[in-house]
Amino acid sequence: MDKAYYFLLSAFGISAIGNWLQQIAVPVIIFNKTGSAYQMATLYGVTFIPWIIFTIYGGVLADKMRKTKIIYWGYFASLFFSFFLIFELSQSQIHMILVYMASFLLSSVEPLTHPAFNSLIPQVVEEKKLSQVNSWIEGVDNTLSLVGPMIAGTLILIVSPIYLLWFNALSFLLAGLLALRIPDQSVITKKSNSIWKDISTGFSAARKNKVVWTGSLLFLITNFAINLYQANLAFFVLHTLHGSSATYGLIISSIGLGALVGVLIAPRVISRISAGKIIANATLLAGLATIGIYFTTNFTIIATFLALTGVFGNLNVVAYFTLRQRVVEKNLLGRVVSVTRTISYVSIPIGAFLGGFLVEKNISLFVIILIAGLLRVFAGIIGYCSPLNREQHAIKNK
Numbered sequence: 001m002d003k004a005y006y007f008l009l010s011a012f013g014i015s016a017i018g019n020w021l022q023q024i025a026v027p028v029i030i031f032n033k034t035g036s037a038y039q040m041a042t043l044y045g046v047t048f049i050p051w052i053i054f055t056i057y058g059g060v061l062a063d064k065m066r067k068t069k070i071i072y073w074g075y076f077a078s079l080f081f082s083f084f085l086i087f088e089l090s091q092s093q094i095h096m097i098l099v100y101m102a103s104f105l106l107s108s109v110e111p112l113t114h115p116a117f118n119s120l121i122p123q124v125v126e127e128k129k130l131s132q133v134n135s136w137i138e139g140v141d142n143t144l145s146l147v148g149p150m151i152a153g154t155l156i157l158i159v160s161p162i163y164l165l166w167f168n169a170l171s172f173l174l175a176g177l178l179a180l181r182i183p184d185q186s187v188i189t190k191k192s193n194s195i196w197k198d199i200s201t202g203f204s205a206a207r208k209n210k211v212v213w214t215g216s217l218l219f220l221i222t223n224f225a226i227n228l229y230q231a232n233l234a235f236f237v238l239h240t241l242h243g244s245s246a247t248y249g250l251i252i253s254s255i256g257l258g259a260l261v262g263v264l265i266a267p268r269v270i271s272r273i274s275a276g277k278i279i280a281n282a283t284l285l286a287g288l289a290t291i292g293i294y295f296t297t298n299f300t301i302i303a304t305f306l307a308l309t310g311v312f313g314n315l316n317v318v319a320y321f322t323l324r325q326r327v328v329e330k331n332l333l334g335r336v337v338s339v340t341r342t343i344s345y346v347s348i349p350i351g352a353f354l355g356g357f358l359v360e361k362n363i364s365l366f367v368i369i370l371i372a373g374l375l376r377v378f379a380g381i382i383g384y385c386s387p388l389n390r391e392q393h394a395i396k397n398k
Contacts, residue, residue, distance in 0.1 A: 004124040005133065007182045008071075011175040012117070013140045015075065018171025021155070022082075025164035029089050030099070032161075046100045050108035051345050055115070059338020060198040062116040063331060068182045071120070074113035075176030081106040082169040090162055114341070119333035122325045124182070131270040131322040135263045202335025209327060210387040211276050212340060215320045218283055218379045218388070219344035222316075225290070225375035227351030228358075229368050236365045237299075247299055254303035258310025265311075266318035275323035276388035279316050284380025286312035290373030294366050 030043060061070055085102035088094060125133045155164060207213050229236065237243040237251055269278060289308035296302060328336045358368055383389060 004182045005121075007178050008117070008120065008124060009136065009140070011071070011075070011178040011182075012137060014171045014178070015078075015175040016140060018168035018175075021164040022168040025161035025168075026085075026089070026103070028161045030094075030096075033089075033094050034096070043100065043103055047103050047107040048349060050104060051111045052342065052349075054108055054111040055338045055342045055345070056199055056202075057338070058112040059115040059202050059335035061112060062119050062334025062337070063202075064198070065116075067116040067120040067123075067334075068179060070116040071113050071182075072176045072179035074109045074116075075172045075179055078106060078109045079169055079172040079176065081109065082165065082172060086162065086165045086169065089165065115334040115337040118321065118325070118337045119330070120182075122330060122333070127326060130325055131275075131318060132267045134318045134321045134325075135266045198335060199339075202332065202339045205328065205332045206336045206339045209336075212324050212327065212336065214383065214386045214388050215276075215279055215323070216340035216343045218279065218383050219316075219320070219340075220347050221379040221382075222283060222286070222313075222376055223344055224347035224351040225287075225372040225379070226313075227348050228355040228372045228375075229365060230352075230355075232355050232359050232365060232368075235359065236369075240365050241297055241299070241302075243299060251299065251303050251306060254307040255310045258307030259314045260310075261307075262311040262314030263318055266315050269315060270319055270322060275319040275326075276390065278319040279323075280380060280383030280386070280389045282312040282315045282319070282380075283383050284377055286316070287373050287376030287378070287380055290376055291370060292373075294370040294373065 026043070058070075081102060085099070085106055088098045088102050121133060121137075122130065206216065233251070237247060243251075286309045289305045289312065292305040293302055296305075324336065324340065325333065355368055359365065
């Protein structure tokens with residue numbers, strides 16, 4: 001792997017640190033200024049909407065423009081929008097409409113740049129190293145999900161949360177400068193007359209590849225199931241199980257720890273077992289681990305089951321990303337990434353909304369978790385009976 005990859009990974013890592021600080025700081029600032037849990041929850045929804053709207057366009061851009069250009073301009077745009085957010089949150093009396101607008105704009109950048117980032121990886125990494133590189137990238141993300149909340153929480157005790165947002169802005173600047181150093185040999189398709197034609201081409205390419213298409217549908221079901229209960233996990237621990245905030249923190253960390261283990265073992269597993277088989281079987285095993293939570297109130301056992309879902313979940317992610325990068329033509333990869341990601345993400349807000357609705361209707365979270373586990377098992381069975389389980393190619397890492 002050459003310097004291009006290390007510049008790419010460094011840019012990703014630095015911006016990811018900033019993003020984690022922002023994710024912790026913004027809700028704290030809003031709660032301190034408004035005292036409203038509703039505003040915090042609404043902001044979460046606002047920041048997620050761009051993933052559904054813009055990801056598909058990001059795929060078209062990735063195949064039509066220089067990928068590095070999309071990435072570094074994305075970081076610089078994020079820098080600009082972060083200034084807007086900092087300005088609004090620094091006011092003594094904040095206007096939530098403007099905060100929503102700033103957050104929406106800032107959250108709109110990553111869906112537009114993610115396909116370029118994902119489709120640039122095969123250009124700067126040898127095919128035999130793809131699973132290892134995808135594991136490293138997911139490992140960075142999951143390590144931050146493990147330690148990020150602790151670091152941000154500690155910093156907030158020392159400095160004002162607004163300073164964390166300034167660090168986030170700095171991270172975008174540094175990431176953009178690093179991205180400028182990445183040489184780009186992108187395969188760019190000829191411009192067509194209609195963006196809808198480009199989207200249709202990406203959709204057709206994804207649909208044509210039965211393995212890639214089935215994988216995206218499995219993630220659609222899985223994401224719906226996970227968000228049935230994950231959005232209410234704090235309520236489950238603190239209210240249903242009468243746990244403490246510290247207990248909740250440890251349980252969240254267990255998910256991050258499991259996810260980190262998953263990405264660490266992924267290259268070895270993928271080198272021995274085909275990616276399709278991993279996706280099908282890991283989905284099934286994650287479902288069984290989720291069902292296990294239904295039968296216990298012991299925090300240690302619950303944390304263990306959640307850690308296992310993290311292990312199997314990230315095995316899925318690394319295997320699918322690697323499979324998709326390997327089998328999709330490079331000039332179509334950006335659009336296929338955007339199509340499959342959009343499909344898998346559509347169910348997330350639906351699952352979160354339905355889970356919250358069921359809790360409001362006094363449906364036990366144990367029952368909701370059981371339903372989620374059964375859905376994941378169902379998805380695994382579909383995968384087991386699908387072309388995924390017949391995908392034979394294992395990636396040898398030398």
